[in-house]
Amino acid sequence: MATALTAVNRESELSYAYLHAIASHAGVNCKTSNRHDDNAGIDAMLTGWEPFPNGGSLTEVDIKVQLKASIKPPFDDGDSLSYFLSGTQQYDDLRRETHASPRILAVLFLPPKAEDWLTHSHEQLVLRKCAYWVSLRGAPPTDNHAGVTVKIPKHQVFDGTGLMKLMASISRREIPAYQAPAHRVPHGD
Amino acid sequence: MAIKDLSPSGLRDFVKSLGWQSLPDGIVDRLYVLHHADAPRRQIVIPMDQDAPDYAEACELALSKLADLQGMKLADLIQLAAISRDDSIYYRVTSGGAVDDGLPLSFAASLLLGAEQILLASACTVLRPQTHHPRLHRTEATQLAGHARFGHTERGSFVVRVSCPVDAMETPSVPDLAHANESFVRMTMLTARNGVRQLVRAIEEDTLSSFVDSQRAAASPIVSSNLCEALTRLHNDDLRNNIDMSFRWATTVALPQDAAAGESIRIRSDYFGRIDDVRRELRAVEFDRDDVFIGTVEHLNGEFDIEGNRAGEVVVALLLREGEIIKARVVLDQEQYARAVAAHLDDRALVRIAGRLCPGRQPRTLTNVTSFILIGPGRG
Numbered sequence: 001m002a003t004a005l006t007a008v009n010r011e012s013e014l015s016y017a018y019l020h021a022i023a024s025h026a027g028v029n030c031k032t033s034n035r036h037d038d039n040a041g042i043d044a045m046l047t048g049w050e051p052f053p054n055g056g057s058l059t060e061v062d063i064k065v066q067l068k069a070s071i072k073p074p075f076d077d078g079d080s081l082s083y084f085l086s087g088t089q090q091y092d093d094l095r096r097e098t099h100a101s102p103r104i105l106a107v108l109f110l111p112p113k114a115e116d117w118l119t120h121s122h123e124q125l126v127l128r129k130c131a132y133w134v135s136l137r138g139a140p141p142t143d144n145h146a147g148v149t150v151k152i153p154k155h156q157v158f159d160g161t162g163l164m165k166l167m168a169s170i171s172r173r174e175i176p177a178y179q180a181p182a183h184r185v186p187h188g189d
Numbered sequence: 190m191a192i193k194d195l196s197p198s199g200l201r202d203f204v205k206s207l208g209w210q211s212l213p214d215g216i217v218d219r220l221y222v223l224h225h226a227d228a229p230r231r232q233i234v235i236p237m238d239q240d241a242p243d244y245a246e247a248c249e250l251a252l253s254k255l256a257d258l259q260g261m262k263l264a265d266l267i268q269l270a271a272i273s274r275d276d277s278i279y280y281r282v283t284s285g286g287a288v289d290d291g292l293p294l295s296f297a298a299s300l301l302l303g304a305e306q307i308l309l310a311s312a313c314t315v316l317r318p319q320t321h322h323p324r325l326h327r328t329e330a331t332q333l334a335g336h337a338r339f340g341h342t343e344r345g346s347f348v349v350r351v352s353c354p355v356d357a358m359e360t361p362s363v364p365d366l367a368h369a370n371e372s373f374v375r376m377t378m379l380t381a382r383n384g385v386r387q388l389v390r391a392i393e394e395d396t397l398s399s400f401v402d403s404q405r406a407a408a409s410p411i412v413s414s415n416l417c418e419a420l421t422r423l424h425n426d427d428l429r430n431n432i433d434m435s436f437r438w439a440t441t442v443a444l445p446q447d448a449a450a451g452e453s454i455r456i457r458s459d460y461f462g463r464i465d466d467v468r469r470e471l472r473a474v475e476f477d478r479d480d481v482f483i484g485t486v487e488h489l490n491g492e493f494d495i496e497g498n499r500a501g502e503v504v505v506a507l508l509l510r511e512g513e514i515i516k517a518r519v520v521l522d523q524e525q526y527a528r529a530v531a532a533h534l535d536d537r538a539l540v541r542i543a544g545r546l547c548p549g550r551q552p553r554t555l556t557n558v559t560s561f562i563l564i565g566p567g568r569g
Contacts (some may be wrong), residue, residue: 045250049230049231050230057212057222058222058232058234059224059230059231059232060230060231060232060234062234062250096242098238098240098241098242099241099242099243100220100236100238100241100243100244100247101243101246101247101250173218173220
């Protein structure tokens, strides 16, 4: 039964809409799992097909996506944005190197005020700000049970071109690894 | 069987059995990658490492894609994958009458017993072809039946599936085995299929008499009375049901050319009477047998006379020299009957009976009883 959406649910739904929009525009299939009630599992599965730019032997590529949305302006160190991933279960799942299927974290950074999230007119539908993606594969373990702050490269904007490049690299079985900052992975507070 | 229990190579072989082919490179970064000419750009990817934390998840993804492409339900495809290394026989019960409300329990039990006996009879035919196997429970046949499994029935219909891993056991080293290098399970399943197929064909072509003659004359008959008896257990006179018998073959062992995948043999309701005739014909080679038998007393059906003495029919279970246990009716006088009562009261007691055992369906008849003696541990 449908229930009223909380503010967090609305952010989350917009992140799904963003993912669907980007994937559909790029010709990539997007299949989502249970929303809101499934914080432990993967949120979406993207499946793309060749041709990929400079693709490899896989002509059908799957990427599992852990999707997040945030209205908190991220810390920007110039190269990357910080995002605090609550708990360690998702972090540990995403950083595993033994997974058969590649998985990424995608974070949609929304404006702080809800009225700024989305506008539309006869000419356009505008969803403000954008999402970025990061692979946490191979990231170091953490002993902070509250969560982990991860660095998301600013150049990894979650857009159609970036998505197809990512798929091309996976089709060559070049799975991106987490580029840890020079210092140890910072913990959240 | 859960998806995580399906082996990577087993899954790969299963997908290949559906017409998919490995990439020319074979293995890509410890993944089995398969493609199909009819599905350009599509690939089915199976991880080679069963220990991967997302192995089950990745296999489910692969199978769900395959199910979409094959137009099947995922659950059905997973079930097929789970038995891809098995040879399976399916018995579908259909009837003009309603079976939606269920089958009589006694018939369901008979159905399962018949399915087991078809396996046993076919295994015995592989080991030693003859028109009647006096002992169905040969060691190798029993071992094979021990590996067989009763599968899930399909929703909305009554289907008995009996499966057995094609490599469940070594091929027995018995003399005169026709194909000593082949899988015993496969030979047994093919024998069941070929026997039923030939029997049904003879009925439909109205050549049953010559078929029975040919089986009697053959050095290696493929149909035995035991197979016929097992088949008759698949029929219920009230339901007047048909049986559609179909097969699914393990993907790991090549099929002979004349055994098409997806083949189905319909045994119509009215065929079962004819099959019972064949059973009798093939058993008719058996004669009355004068012998001494050891057995137990199973039922006391005698009657009291006016003086309170009891005599009459008793049902005994006789252990034949071939190892087969059969039931027989025997009529006893007062003295013999008293011994039968004593034997029946003591579970451990055995009786020794000298008489003539007549052929036929069980319970058979034991006549001309010249002695009926209580023996064994319970005699005291």
